[in-house]
Amino acid sequence: MVExxxxxxxxxxxxxxxxxxxxxxxxxxxxxxxxxxxxxxxTLVSAVLVIVADKGKPEYAWIAMLPTIVFAALDAYYLALEKSFRNSYNDFIAKLHNKTLTAEDLYSVAPKGNISQLQFQAMKSFSVWGFYISIAVLIAITKATAIG
Structure with missing residues (x-):
């Protein structure tokens, strides 16, 4: 008998x-x-605004909103993934402390949580909306004063 x-x-x-x-x-x-x-x-918003100012076309300043919106969504996505992996980490630690850890837990690295919901929550975070709303306001101010 093999033990x-x-x-x-x-x-x-x-x-x-x-x-x-x-x-x-x-x-x-x-x-x-x-x-x-x-x-x-x-970087991209600055480059767009410099080009718009150089060409003397203030109506094109709103083009700078495109990278602002795209990067806001991308930033929220990365923050949602970060949160989901923190959830996975915390779940793993809880299982380790409760002595309920399985081999499946040990050899699987996957995000935990609803990414869409976490991304929506991340969009409400000051680190996202505070930054990107500030960029949008700066675009509007730049269009109205420096370029226009």
Whole structure:
């Protein structure tokens, strides 16, 4: 008769530490992508406004709203993914503490939660609307004063 040898799953297990590290890296990448969205938005909006001012066509300043809207949606998407992976991380930790962790949990990295709902929640976050509304207001002010 062959006995199965089982090892207890604890927080010091290399596989658990690796799993947590993978999720943490994903969360960090989503946060970096959110930040990059803001950076690219400012860059593109500035470039559009400079070109519009150079050409003396203030009516085209509203073109700068397009990257503002697109990057706001992209930023909210990245924040929603970040939140969903934080949910996954927290769920994993809870299962680890409750000793209900399974191999499926250990070898699966997936976001947890409704991405559409989380994206809508992210759009309501000050870090999204506060930034992108400010950009939109600056576009309007620039059109009205500096260009027009």
């Amino acid at each position: 199965e040898q089982r090892t207890a799953i604890d927080g010091e297990s290399a596989s658990i530490q690796t799993h947590l590290s993978i999720i943490q890296n994903i969360i960090q990448r989503m946060a970096d992508n959110s930040s990059a969205s803001k950076t690219w938005c400012v």
